[in-house]
Amino acid sequence: MKPDGRIRVMEIMARMNVCGAATQVTGVCERLNPEEFDHRLYTGHVDGGEGDHLRLRGSAVQVHRVAGLGRSIRPLGDHRALVGLARAMREFRPHIIHTRSPKDGALARLAARLSGVSAARIHAFHAPYPHGHLPWVKRRLRLRAERYAASGADRLVTVGATLRDELLRAGVGRPEQYVVIPPGVELGPMPDRREARRSLSLPGDAPVVAYVGRLSRAKRPDRFAEVARRVLDRVPGCRFLICGGGELRAEFERAIRPMWDSFRLLGWRRDVETVYAAADVVLLTSDCESSPLALIEAGMAGVPVVSTAVGGVAEVVQDRRTGLLGGPDAAELAGHTVRLLTDPGLARRMGEAARQWTTRAFAVDRLVADTEALYRSLSGAVRPRRGVGIR
Known part of the structure; x- marks a missing residue:
């Protein structure tokens, strides 16, 4: 390709799928x-049963599909993805490679070696740690993958x-590698509350009460169902x-069967603003989180x-100011929820x-x-400056 003086960034x-990293x-x-910046996104296909973020959002972001790249670890598919990424690197000649999961990071590291491309490497962490919701063997494999993805990276972003x-306590990376870049979120226009309902x-x-997110083990939908049962005892x-x-x-459907008439299961929706507009409280009952976007979106919608x-929930929610935080006990979470539902003045403030x-x-x-500043800070490490400021 013909160089044009821009910083070439290969995002992998x-x-x-619908998640904070995709947002x-x-x-x-x-x-x-x-x-x-000449910024290009390389990605695989979303597995069946998962929401497709780009489709739900109606985004016009151009993507470069990589055969074999996806969620599951499959030797044949991963080999195809490795070859595809190496080929793309030789064609694009990126100055910076930016990855977002252990699998991305491992494949990109190997592909850079195969392609002979010399690029600065950024690896971002979005998933919460520790992975207590995973079986022991998967936790160990995940940790090894994270350490491998982090090793040799120029910057690690959380x-x-x-x-x-x-x-850092888990031995992933070194302190000088890390940069903290908080999430950035934007909601669409909020509908009228009556119309939303x-x-x-x-x-x-x-x-x-609303919940927005995946129904996965880390999110503890079973705990949500128990909190709901306790809330209904006091607010029928x-x-x-x-x-x-x-x-x-x-x-989850089996757990809420006795309360079925009190629930609306909406599935993945493009108009998440409608859900927030209709809600008095947004409830999250997870065992682990990083910086949950649903709580940020709720705040932007003015919902406690x-x-x-x-x-990292406490970095998003200011306890007793923008919401109420508690332990894993369903009774405590139900009490906080009832308090906001029965005190409209407090909920409004x-x-x-x-x-x-x-x-x-x-x-x-x-x-x-923040991302542009990070890219600029690394661009000079892999090529001479070409009219682009380095910070």
Whole structure:
């Protein structure tokens, strides 16, 4: 390819399923300065049963599909992905390679060796650590993969300081490699509350609790069901919105069967703003989190949250100011939820404080500016400067 003086960035993400990492990648792809950066996204296909982030968002981001790249570890598919990435590197000649998962990082490291491309390497961590929800063998394999992906990287990026510190304690990377870049989120226009509830077949005056995200073991949908049962004992008219899906959907449906009429299972939706507009409280019952985007989005929508105080949640939710944090006990989480549902003044004050805090701290423009600065800081390490400022 003919050089044009821009910094060439090869972004590699195994699949663009609905998750925080996909939201961050999309924001960067859509807003990075095209006059300074030639930024290309290389990805595989989303597995069946997962939400496709780009399709749900209706994003026009151009992607370069890599055969074999995806979620699962499959020797034949991974070999095809390795060869495809090496070929793409030789063609694109990136100055910077940016990966987002252990699989991405390992394949990119090997592909760079195969292709002979010399590029600065950035590896980002989005998933929470430790991986207590995984079986012991998978935890060990995941940790080894993370250490391998981190070794030799020029920069390691985490979405929060808590995640950085947890990774360092686990022996992943060195302190001088790390950069913290908090998430950047943007919601679409918020619909009117009455219209949102009407479109979701909800009573206009019912208390509403929402959940947005995957139904996976780390998120503990079983705990959510228990919290809901306790809330209904005290607020019988409450309704629960579940926006998302995942491998535990069937199990979750069985758990809420006695409360079925109080639930609306919405699946993955493009108009997540409608869910927030209809809600009085957003509830998260996870065992582990990094910087959960659903809680950031809730704040931007002016909705207070109740959440377990795990991982980086406290970096997103200011306890007793923008929401209420608690331990894993379902009774405590139910008590916090009932408190917000039955005290509209408190919920309104927390929601407004959450709106002010999240729109200031987690704007997409700030994410893009931080990412551009990171790219500039590394561009000189792999090539002479060509009219691009180095910071």
